Amino acid sequence: MQRKTEAELMIDRYQAVAYANADFSASDDSFINRLIWFINQSGNSPLAGDFLIVDLGCGPGNITQRLARTWPKAHIFGIDGSQAMLDIALERKELSKEFFGNIDYFNLDINCLVNSNLGLTNSANLIVSNSLLHHLHDPQILWKSIHFLAAPGAIIFFRDLQRPLSIEKALEMQKMYVSEAPLILKRDYLASLQAAFTIDEVRAQIRSGGLDFLHVCGFQDRYLEIFGRYNHVDGRLS
Numbered sequence: 001m002q003r004k005t006e007a008e009l010m011i012d013r014y015q016a017v018a019y020a021n022a023d024f025s026a027s028d029d030s031f032i033n034r035l036i037w038f039i040n041q042s043g044n045s046p047l048a049g050d051f052l053i054v055d056l057g058c059g060p061g062n063i064t065q066r067l068a069r070t071w072p073k074a075h076i077f078g079i080d081g082s083q084a085m086l087d088i089a090l091e092r093k094e095l096s097k098e099f100f101g102n103i104d105y106f107n108l109d110i111n112c113l114v115n116s117n118l119g120l121t122n123s124a125n126l127i128v129s130n131s132l133l134h135h136l137h138d139p140q141i142l143w144k145s146i147h148f149l150a151a152p153g154a155i156i157f158f159r160d161l162q163r164p165l166s167i168e169k170a171l172e173m174q175k176m177y178v179s180e181a182p183l184i185l186k187r188d189y190l191a192s193l194q195a196a197f198t199i200d201e202v203r204a205q206i207r208s209g210g211l212d213f214l215h216v217c218g219f220q221d222r223y224l225e226i227f228g229r230y231n232h233v234d235g236r237l238s
């Protein structure tokens with residue numbers, strides 16, 4: 001199946017509410033568990049003392065809040081270009097201030113990140129994103145963001161959908177995973193599957209983005225994961 005892009009930002013309030021109300025807890029929990037597994041594997045963790053985590057395309061904060069609970073001493077930046085999503089993230093933060101005081105949310109389009117004045121240049125020790133890549137019309141934006149944000153030794157962990165081979169397979173997955181969901185979420189899910197990349201496409205992207213150290217692998221039947229550690233050696237990667 002050919003890739004068919006979808007809108008980048010989820011700016012519609014109904015769309016944001018439908019997304020926020022959906023139960024993604026199993027995959028969100030597994031995202032954190034896989035991240036911790038990867039950090040433990042990679043040894044010599046940079047996540048000690050004061051450290052900075054950036055969650056790109058944070059949406060309503062599903063992953064951001066889990067990061068805050070896992071690392072209560074970290075400073076966490078959740079970045080999204082949809083105010084509708086961030087309004088929900090901020091409401092959720094307000095409801096449990098005692099747990100989420102270490103999160104700051106920013107309304108920023110990732111396409112503008114490298115020219116932003118958030119003060120994040122080469123300062124992030126952990127960069128994550130969940131289900132952002134397939135939204136981007138130009139995926140290199142995400143790979144450039146890593147060069148911009150990563151501190152030496154930063155951990156990178158992204159998860160996204162994999163594009164199925166055919167529209168029939170995509171419709172089957174829509175039926176399997178969101179048949180009970182509101183129409184708007186079903187529509188978005190199908191559009192996301194069509195907009196997603198294949199593992200080979202992502203491998204090619206990271207090669208041309210100068211990020212050969214990143215690994216790409218499939219996870220379960222519908223996801224791909226991208227992970228690695230960023231090293232600055234003489235201004236180059238190793």
Ligand SMILES: C[S@@+](CC[C@H](N)C(=O)[O-])C[C@H]1O[C@@H](n2cnc3c(N)ncnc32)[C@H](O)[C@@H]1O
Binds near residue numbers: 010056059110111
């Ligand atoms: C499918 S949601 C995932 C939200 C969240 N990461 C999660 O796991 O629940 C994708 C999010 O990426 C955001 N997004 C897409 N393109 C973006 C861009 N260019 N800049 C900033 N945010 C973007 C959307 O607005 C949306 O909130």
